[in-house]
Amino acid sequence: MSAELINRFYEAFSRRDGAAMAQCYHEKAVFSDPVFGELRGPRIGAMWQMLCERASSDFRIEFSDIASDGVTGQAKWQAWYSFAKTGRPIHNRISASFRFEDGLIVEHRDRFSLWRWAGMALGISGRLLGWTPSVQKKIGDEARSGLELYIKRKRIKV
Known part of the structure; x- marks a missing residue:
């Protein structure tokens, strides 16, 4: 299941379909990844809806190696x-882990190299400085700020 x-x-x-993605989460769900950090509850669905709405015309994903013991x-998934x-091309490789409760996702952790991502997204500056805590913090701060603005504009209750 x-x-x-x-x-x-x-x-x-x-x-x-960000709305369909949001429906996969339990109301007390926790999500984390290297860009957004930790998100809880409705902010998770809002993040996916925002990402889906803003996806570039060349956006595509592939997913594989799905396994579950029920708990x-x-x-694994990849995004292009x-x-x-910046308009720069991204090919991100992500490993996801999940925990389930009541038939829904209650915990979702995406893992990938933020340094590698920064190199693709930001070019030479990302390759040279993307490993530094200050650059990684700035990336996260901008992502979370964008999410909060999206939540306000869409009047999403969080």
Whole structure:
């Protein structure tokens, strides 16, 4: 059952259906990744909706290695897109882990190299400085600020 939920989640992402992705999460869910840090509850769905709405025309994902024991799960996925701020091409490789409760995702952790991502997104400055805590913090701060602005504009209750 949980492997089906993971599959449904990524199929929705492939269609850029952030609302369907949000429905896969438990109300007390926790999400984390190197860019947004830790998000809880409705902010998770808002993040996916924002990312889906803002996805570049060349956006696509592939997912594989989905496995679940019913309590936990995992998947690998890749995303290709143009970074909006610079127009630079991104190919991000992500490992995801999940925990489930009541048939929904209650914990979701995405892991990838933020340094590698910064190099693709920001070019030479990202390759040279993307490993530094100050640059990584700035990337996260900008992402979270953008999410909070999106939440306000869309009047999402969080």
